[in-house]
Amino acid sequence: MIKTIYFDLGNVLIFFSLPKMFSQIAHCTGTAPEEVQKILFDTNLRELYEKGFIQTEQLYQTVQKQSPRPFSLQEFMAAFSNIFTPNVELWPVVEQLKKGGIRLILLSNTSECHFNYAYSHYPILQLFDHKILSFEVGVWKPDLQIFQKALGVAQCAPEECFYTDDIPEFIANASKVGLQGEVFTGVSQLKQVLMERGCRI
Numbered sequence: 001m002i003k004t005i006y007f008d009l010g011n012v013l014i015f016f017s018l019p020k021m022f023s024q025i026a027h028c029t030g031t032a033p034e035e036v037q038k039i040l041f042d043t044n045l046r047e048l049y050e051k052g053f054i055q056t057e058q059l060y061q062t063v064q065k066q067s068p069r070p071f072s073l074q075e076f077m078a079a080f081s082n083i084f085t086p087n088v089e090l091w092p093v094v095e096q097l098k099k100g101g102i103r104l105i106l107l108s109n110t111s112e113c114h115f116n117y118a119y120s121h122y123p124i125l126q127l128f129d130h131k132i133l134s135f136e137v138g139v140w141k142p143d144l145q146i147f148q149k150a151l152g153v154a155q156c157a158p159e160e161c162f163y164t165d166d167i168p169e170f171i172a173n174a175s176k177v178g179l180q181g182e183v184f185t186g187v188s189q190l191k192q193v194l195m196e197r198g199c200r201i
């Protein structure tokens with residue numbers, strides 16, 4: 001019997017576009033999108049930020065130093081974060097699970113800026129009982145530590161937990177600490193695997 005369900009955030013509950021983020025930051029900073037991608041992804045900057053080792057203002061200052069024109073912190077945060085589209089087809093499933101007494105937990109690699117934007121724009125996230133976010137716990141998927149931290153707030157046995165994520169490697173590593181799970185490929189598929197495990201949807 002499933003008592004706790006962990007949901008990934010990006011490309012499960014909400015979709016995101018990295019090309020849109022690169023383009024918007026490029027427009028904000030006067031830097032080419034390809035250069036923005038290099039600054040954030042070809043260095044350890046993204047990892048430091050998503051693990052909470054640097055704060056939003058430090059990220060902003062680092063990018064500003066490598067940009068040809070000035071821009072405000074608010075402009076940067078808007079360009080960085082306005083990249084999401086809600087997966088509204090999934091939201092009724094989340095609501096039904098909540099009504100059915102399932103404990104809901106977010107388990108996500110994300111940053112302070114992205115999560116704050118998503119939480120303020122998408123009320124479905126307020127239904128979750130707990131959040132295991134990489135920038136808050138200092139570790140990200142697929143590190144086993146984040147899944148161990150996730151089990152620590154389950155309030156039930158590992159075999160009573162279920163996890164869905166769009167990245168197969170993350171599901172595979174979660175299974176190493178006892179979490180059962182399935183790769184998210186769509187809402188109908190998720191509903192089917194949950195009903196097979198006894199969830200009423």
